[in-house]
Amino acid sequence: MGAKLRREKILSHLKNAGSAVNGTQLAGIFEVSRQVIVGDIALLRASGNEILSTPQGYIYGSKEGGLIKKIVCIHGVEGIEEELNIIVDNGCEVIDVIIEHAVYGELSGKLEISNRYDVQSFVHTLVTENAPPLSLLTGGVHIHTLRCPDEEAFLRVLRQLEENGCLYSDAD
Secondary structure, X not given: OOXXXXXXXXXXXXXHOOOOEOHHHHHHHHOOOHHHHHHHHHHHHHOOOOEEEEOOEEEEOOOOOOEEEEEXXXXXXXXXXXXXXXXXXXXXXXXXXXXXXXXXXXXXXXXXXXXXXXXXXXXXXXXXXXXXXXXXXXXXXXXXXXXXOOHHHHHHHHXXXXXXXXXXXXXX
């Protein structure tokens, strides 16, 4: 199969997938290396296709709807799972994580975490890959962009994060 046809089939596969598809899965389906898939995804994006890269894999298109809000949190590595569970347990989704780096400016990573399974998978990947979270570079301070079903869900998240000492404030 030629590269152009493979990219068309990858795009079709992503459009029809009910969930994220990781690069290793795509490599197996199309009998190429994961690195070839990474290159194909880059070319598909460059040609105007909106493909999100999340810790769970690739997703075609963007998720829309809901209330988009940002929160500033602070905690150590040990607080990651609790923080994320508070957010998803209140019906919100963690779109990304952002830090303000002294040298590089704003650095961000897509998360697309919407349930406890996603939280568990994310934390497992951090541990098994020995990958430090971005917040380690800023003493635990980080920003999350959230997608919430409504203002009430967002306020519940704020209240619980504050109760658990995860919400950053001027006093910190």
